[in-house]
Amino acid sequence: MKRELENLTPKEIVAELDKFIIGQHKAKKAVAIALRNRMRRRRLPEELRDEVAPKNIIMMGPTGVGKTEIARRLSKLTGAPFLKVEATKYTEVGYVGRDVESMVRDLVSAAVSMVKAELQEEVKEEAEKRTEEGLLDLLLPGVKQHESEGGDEAGAPIPVNAGGSAPGTGTAEGTGAAAGAGAGGGPEDSRSATREKFRQRLRDGKLDDKEVEIQVTKSNFPAIEIFSGSSFEEMDLNLGNLSNLLGGKKKRKRTTVKQAREVLMQEEMDKLVDSDRVSELARQRAEEMGIIFIDEIDKIAAKENRGGVDVSREGVQRDILPIVEGATVNTKHGMVDTSHILFIAAGAFHSSKPSDLIPELQGRFPLRVELEALHAEDFIRILTQPQNALIRQYVELLKVEGVELEFTEDAIKELSEIAAGVNSKTENIGARRLHTIMELLLEEVSFNAPDLSGQKIPITPDYVKERLDEIVQDQDLSRYIL
Numbered sequence: 001m002k003r004e005l006e007n008l009t010p011k012e013i014v015a016e017l018d019k020f021i022i023g024q025h026k027a028k029k030a031v032a033i034a035l036r037n038r039m040r041r042r043r044l045p046e047e048l049r050d051e052v053a054p055k056n057i058i059m060m061g062p063t064g065v066g067k068t069e070i071a072r073r074l075s076k077l078t079g080a081p082f083l084k085v086e087a088t089k090y091t092e093v094g095y096v097g098r099d100v101e102s103m104v105r106d107l108v109s110a111a112v113s114m115v116k117a118e119l120q121e122e123v124k125e126e127a128e129k130r131t132e133e134g135l136l137d138l139l140l141p142g143v144k145q146h147e148s149e150g151g152d153e154a155g156a157p158i159p160v161n162a163g164g165s166a167p168g169t170g171t172a173e174g175t176g177a178a179a180g181a182g183a184g185g186g187p188e189d190s191r192s193a194t195r196e197k198f199r200q201r202l203r204d205g206k207l208d209d210k211e212v213e214i215q216v217t218k219s220n221f222p223a224i225e226i227f228s229g230s231s232f233e234e235m236d237l238n239l240g241n242l243s244n245l246l247g248g249k250k251k252r253k254r255t256t257v258k259q260a261r262e263v264l265m266q267e268e269m270d271k272l273v274d275s276d277r278v279s280e281l282a283r284q285r286a287e288e289m290g291i292i293f294i295d296e297i298d299k300i301a302a303k304e305n306r307g308g309v310d311v312s313r314e315g316v317q318r319d320i321l322p323i324v325e326g327a328t329v330n331t332k333h334g335m336v337d338t339s340h341i342l343f344i345a346a347g348a349f350h351s352s353k354p355s356d357l358i359p360e361l362q363g364r365f366p367l368r369v370e371l372e373a374l375h376a377e378d379f380i381r382i383l384t385q386p387q388n389a390l391i392r393q394y395v396e397l398l399k400v401e402g403v404e405l406e407f408t409e410d411a412i413k414e415l416s417e418i419a420a421g422v423n424s425k426t427e428n429i430g431a432r433r434l435h436t437i438m439e440l441l442l443e444e445v446s447f448n449a450p451d452l453s454g455q456k457i458p459i460t461p462d463y464v465k466e467r468l469d470e471i472v473q474d475q476d477l478s479r480y481i482l
Contacts, residue, residue: 056345131265282333
């Protein structure tokens, strides 16, 4: 669960990570300290605060041992904007591949989405009221909300399609109902009573399938999307707000009340949330709390006395360097300073080592943590202990079909030993091997689950051997399947 950064001690951060990631205590400790230092920095006097740089981290270890998961869980834990990128996607000055500055723009976009969702939650109640009034205006175009019912401006009805509706829409029924209600009293009373009757029916969901006609905004510049790919990022940056400046076309669309509610709700939340405030808060959050996880950094490590492709790799490093050192990047939400963004780099470093990175970049990653390879004992814990343990996932998935899986301890041990054995004989992909093994183990049960409803399926060592032994023994086959 997301908590305020100030309230998390390093021990609590590690304890939260332990719920999802097995082992790797050194790496957890390093990121917990780095995260706590961000909180400490925010409490420093302003003149010293800007001088304290984040302690960026390089994680070294084989694939599938938890490098990415540690970074991802950190962001969820603290509500920090998080972005995972692969170093191999970038090329020098953006030629063919992506420009390295795009990682900052993507981080800010993630922060904008996060802040916008939080602010929309704050105005959700008001947006629901406005949406309801807008739907009533659509259903009863001749029965407007009385001025006294509107309250202040914030409660005014939405001016959506207020001028009437095409024949065959929900309007006809509303008009008829209004005429019938008028016989019992004054015009204002009858209109108010009719509106309240429809309001109750709307809340009860009795009008969800009724058709209405709404107006939706259509962008004037759909062609912009064609030019917003990775090779045209600057064009996207310059034209990104053009459609907002010139306005969008309105398009009439017939839909059900249920679908109209979703469209109008989104429009109302967008209206109630100040986009300038969203951009300002998002920039601040990205600068102060943003985390960029650069995976496969070992793939751009240039080896000595090598030319060709290594020249491009070194160029990518030199392009990444100013971003990590601290640069101002232009985004469509404003200028963003990268000086205090936390960078976590990771790589297997099988055929290279951190010292193969250019010295300037090495200096910007002062903390280096080596993650340990996983063994059979670790696989047992991965299968059973985390909150999102694999065995629990499969048990719950098949329980939906009425099938009860029951894993014995010996079966879990057998699965772990198979995973460790295959990793040692073929490519070591760490805990990801368990996903492949579990899929093969339960393939038949998953396929036939609808026909096995109400049954209990015991998963024993014999069952595991029967399903997996042939593939494990045949190394050539397991190389392609496992």
